[in-house]
Amino acid sequence: MNDSNAMSFIKPFGTLYNLLSPRRKILYSITLLFVMLGALAMAFSDIHEDIQFMIPDRDAVVGEEFSLLQDSPFAKKVVINLRGDVELGQLMAVADALAISMKPPYFTSVTTGPGNLFGAEFFSWMLSSIPGLLADDNFEKLSAKVTSEQIRERMKAIYQQLITPEGWMKKELFRNDFLNLSSLLFEQLRFANLLSGMRIENQHFVSQDRKNVLIIAETPINGTDSRGSAELISQLDGLIQTAVPQPIEAFVMAPHRYTNANATAIKKDVFVVMCSSFIGIVIIIALFLFSWAGLFVLLVPVLALSIAGFVCLFYDHFSAITIGFGSVLLGVTIDYAVHIYFALPGDESKKAAVLDEVTIPVVFGALTTVACFVVLLFSPLPGLRQVSSFSIVGICAALLISLITFPHFIGISSRRGVFQKQALGAHPHKSGKVIVFFWVCLILVCVWKAQGVTFDGDMRSLNLMTPDLKADEAYFQKTWGGGGTAMLFAEGIDLDQALEVNERLFGQLTSRLPADQIVSIAPLLPSASKQHKRQTRWQDFWSVEKISQLKALMEQEGADAGFSKDAFSPFFDGLGRQPPIVTADILRSKGLGDMIDGMIIQKNGVVRILTLVPDNAEVSDLYQSDLKKIQGLRFVSQTRFGDHLSHIMGKDIFWMILGAVILNFALVYLLYKNVINSLLAMVPGVTGMFVVIGFMGWRGVPLNIFHILSAILIVGLAVDYGIFIVCKLTGGYTHETEKAVLVSGLTTMAGFGALILARHPAMHSIGIAVMLGIGAAIPASLVVIPALFGWIQKYRPSSYNENDRL
């Protein structure tokens, strides 16, 4: 590209510098006004701390799956486990006291047990409902119960039980259910137990070892809301401290605890990272820019961040993740001020001209970074799109501040860095061939290792699991069972249609999975048509002839055992009565409301009935091979959701990376109008990206969304370094470009790379990626580009070289 041509379309900043020199107060005031307005826009925006911003919103299936995952029975519940080596009664009393203290607005509907469930009235109702509920396979067992031998044994057993005080109290039960059919029904009801290790004692939820009791509370606070979760957990900690005496211990199992643990870890990490970054940047400034102007360099990203706040005006809701992550991203905008700092001469008269000289690489440097964020605007994640728009505005603001306001702060007297006098010359090395050889080898190794890289779209792997969370989770699962469950939703336009789908599902599941791995309400609440069928079968079974035979048998065997003729007449009376149809409302009225409402979800005109199964490959295969054929069935699990997310993100990420590289190349080609120089400028970006992906492949670390985001950012930043160095090499400028690149790279590493110290996996991921990427891009800029440039120069015709100067 011709020098004069390039200057012709970006030359206003030198003129503007001269124009504004006598009017600096006005310039500073306008800058400050924009900064304040941006900050105000951010302060008054509706900021949400919700992970939903990081879930794709353009894929209907993923959105729906995420929404369905929130319908898990425990997704909106807070469960408190009380344990201690004390009397069970004491545990129950403490649980009751704690439950009473849990009040709105944080908690609603707090319970320590199922109420007066399984009382005499419940038994009586269950017996009357047997005709509609008795599963088809239980009719065989029923047939076996009415043989003369079985009846004889049963009569004898009932008589013996009547001798005991406890048996005497059950005599009405014997009269109504002498065949013990209720035991068949209770066997069916075990499928409805959400926690397999739970039992009911004294109307409390108690563990099998009787050393744990549970409190289950509903909360209106969304488990993905970090601020709300922090308040809820803090409130609960206070209540536990007041109500739970030693040696009883209480721990909370709820999504809110995970969210709060992550938010707390991030806050701690931010402190550590900020301190480390600050110290690192101060050292760099001290070594290279030790001056008042150096402080203004630091100020540019801060001002840009405030101005980026204008973006909040264009969104109804703004994510705190966007502001947090965007703020870190905007740290890179220090680069433009650094380059201008090193380029500007102390001589005031030459400043405008030099400013025009650096305008091209600085503007194109910013444009390549903007290009990367433009690519991210096409991301399926709304949070990433917000981060992109926020960063684009911030970068543009930083560019304008660096080119318009910042040069007025620079003076030769202020430039006293420790390495000020050392020259870092970017010129073709004598050992260029060796450098190029090693660089090619590095890229080839990275390409080779990158073959094995995988993508992990499961957002759970980006969650921090503290040791106490892990321990409590393992203890809870061991004590109460459950956990790690996948969800099968039987859908219908009304409850009965959904129940029919649910029955088909239950039939398939029971033939393929062990009973203790299935949680379903199908045996407790069959569809009306199914109940009618069963009732008909029941009535067919109890034909007049069969009843007469049984009565005769009973009279004979009963008399032998000592029973009167009418001892079991209530049972026979019951056979003649019209059995009731079991409905969801009836189950609610019998004390099963929590379970029914947890398993039946009505939303947007669709009724869904939930079945819980293990979240493992066996169930996933079963769904793919058989269950999928059931019309109206949906399968949702954290693993499947993660896989789906990985698939979508993996596909998009390929195009986003490719888009970032192509856009960057297009921009540098627009700058140089020369393929070779454009490719040279791309060297640091491509090197950084390959090193990141190659390293992850080598270490077997799956790439996550934050690695990818960082990789795209590395391309954008590192290409800047390439542009500056190629401009220097081809333009023959005397600016301290190498030092500017080095300082830019080091500040980025200090700012971003400090994230490597973070405990939170997401932040740590960014730190690793930036450390690797920028760490590779700096030598690629300072050493590899000059080596390649020298090598190319050697084989180029001299006339070509002359025309190629920028």
Added chain:
Amino acid sequence: MSSAFEQERRTAMLKDAMISKGRFFFAKPDKICWETLEPISAGFSVKAQDAKRWQGTSEPPEKFALSEAPFLQVLIQQIIAWTSADFSSLKERYDLKVTSEDPVTMGLVPLLAGERDYVNQVTLIFSPDLAYVTSVKIQEKNGDEIVIRFSNAVINEPIADERF
């Protein structure tokens, strides 16, 4: 307290009265053992919240938590109240009326809804020194009744813990 008992049960379910004999042990505050020896070996024992029940001698006793057996819980509360002549506890649950002076006989009419639905009256006959109950008669609404007669009662003697 320990004593032998004879129990006579009459119910419409059975052709004849069911008569059983056995032993009863009670140690304050919460240990109780009810052991039927004739016509079969059966019974239950409770120590605080830990309970055991058995039927016959071939199978080992079934251990369970008392709170799991609501029937048994109610029964034990009543047995303890009757046999220990705990009047303050009885007054909370029954309308008490002395029906005879010699021996002292007391009629108890249930006040609580659950029990009132099934039990018409409980009649207690006390020992001459009023230290314990010699007979308990429970008349149910449906006409069924139980009479338990205690004999050879020993009061305030230590009972081996293995009993429970």
